[in-house]
Amino acid sequence: MTSTWTKECTICCDDIPITDFTISTTKCNHSICRKCLLKNINYLLNAKGKTDIECLTSDCHEIMEYEDIKRVVDKDLFERYDHLCFRQAIRKMPDFRWCKNPTCGSGQEHFEQDKAPIMICFACKQKTCYTHDVPWHEGRTCAQYDLEKATTEGATIDAINRETKPCPKCQIRIFKNGGCSHMTCTTSGCGYEFCWLCGADYKKIFKDGNSHHEKTCELYNRSAYRF
Template sequence: MIVFVRFNSSHGFPVEVGSDSSILQLKEAVAQRQGVPADQLRVIFAGRELSNDLTLQNCDLAQQSIVHIVESPQKNSQDKEKTEYSCVGGVPKALKREPESLTRIDLSTSILPSVSAGLAVILDPGKNSVSLPSEKSGAASYNSFYVFCKNFCQAVKPGKLRVRCSVCKQGTLTLARGPSCWDDVLIPNRIGGVCQSQGCNGNVAEFYFKCGAHPTTDSETSVALNLVTTNSRCITCITCTDIRSPVLVFQCVHRHVICLDCFHLYCVTMLNDRQFIHDPELGYSLSCVEIFTWLWFLADTASLVHSLFQHFPSSVTAVQAGCPDSLIKELHHFRILGEEQYNRYQHYGAEECVLQMGGVLCPTPGCGAGLLPEPDLRRIVCEPGNGIGCGSVFCRECKEEFHEGECNSLLSPPGAMAQKGYVVDEHAAMQARWEEASRETIKKTTKPCPNCNIPVEKNGGCMHMKCPHPQCRFEWCWNCGLEWNRTCMGDHWFE
């Protein structure tokens, strides 16, 4: 096998050794090439100094792995020992337990629930628990990291956790302790160590991730998906009840687990309905899956949901509303959508950001430019420039051709917008606009949202409505027009 060696933080060179070779044999091969004594070399990999009796295979050194080897003369070694003594809080190194290798760290236990029966317990109230199958013998339990590989794979792949010195940015830092949770990895300055590079006094660890699907260089880092993990506890998916791996764990109180296929379907469904949530700090994100939606999707009739209300009247409200404080913070998790859907996600997110800032979107077909006019300005001009903007002029309130007086978009006759330097074909415009009969049908088959007056159509299901407008999402009763409440649930939920 080939191992790339970076000697004293210089440019690397390949060394061919057997997978069963010892670290001492690797030192001897490097010492012969560099003309230095082998006993003055220290091999550092993934935040740990490797002892001579270990083999490359035991250290999880894969093909084309990068190891750091530093020359540590006796006088410099003594200085390093003093620095290391003070860095670990004054406790002698001999009394400190050697940190576990980053290749064997498993953080899935810090995010997975201790036990969960998912949706199965709701579908079968008589079943109090789900028997979890035992782990397969011989399966590695430490491959718990997943990343989005932005360089080569352009996909979600198993990842590798690595560490470097926060000062010199070299992988020559040995850790004082290994990370025990995701905060140790994601929050800076949580874990210390000793940089073994000569001339560097760095003592703070800086963690990063690399794609584990192919060999990488030092500069090829990947984004960690900290909610995606190996399903080491065999937790059932909250939507399909299957036991699959890897899974995504929502950071709600209950730590609901969802398989990646169901998460993909959940994201696409919410994206099609534009039901993502715009958070001022996080951006365009989603909270924990609403179990009520999935119950309705899985049931052939409303009998299942009605049965739930009869058996669990005190919990239906919580089930229906989803989990609070569970927004996904790392938006790269939505890369699971794939390239096409992720581009839609970014497009919708940019539009929602414009709307949240008080802006408007140009209603002209094929344009859709985001505009930020003055708050009280009703006459909006989509100024062309830099390849954006079409030159149309429209009313801020009804999004029709600009007009004086009150808006009446449902009853206004279709017409062509003709502005200076911009003409819409009358025939094409007539085909694109709704006919008067269609407008009347809409008035008869929809009801306005009590909160924002957006027309909402009911095409089946119960009386519980949720406004589809991203900036509203008001929940109300189709029957009485009031905000959805327990009285509606009990009196006319399924009328």
């Protein structure tokens, strides 16, 4: 005779047949309805890519073991879990690198490390730079690649410093895209108006004239009353 006994699940608060409950982890033995447990595992694996799945019971932080997951989920979801566990494990290998061919998906250990930085993929034969973890920089040594990267990054920083300035009020950097030196910060909630050249407050300039520019500013005029 089939039992019709039910009990309330502490997670979904529904009355569930006792036969639909299972322990969350073998370490804590908290009993959860299978539907809640599967929903949580599926979400963490597929939406978050997490393999450290805690017991759902409040204040319990025991992690579901490999065998716990295998006991609860179906074949497809377990394969997803197994695949993520494998990828996370090999990421911890210091000599491991993924192939940089976007259509490949393979990876391998490169025991020569920085001494012989060209890693050739066993699967697709694409070359990867072990040292920089990028597609191999053909025609350039690692030292030359470092120099080129430093030069490019330095030029980018110089360009940002030339073409942007921090708003004197909110300090968020803004671009000047032509026009006069009267700037208005477009950052939400700011709207501060200032001189691009010296940072002076344009409300004071409009009210009392160009004497409110900094004395080193080319727009400064001590005798001018109005802008």
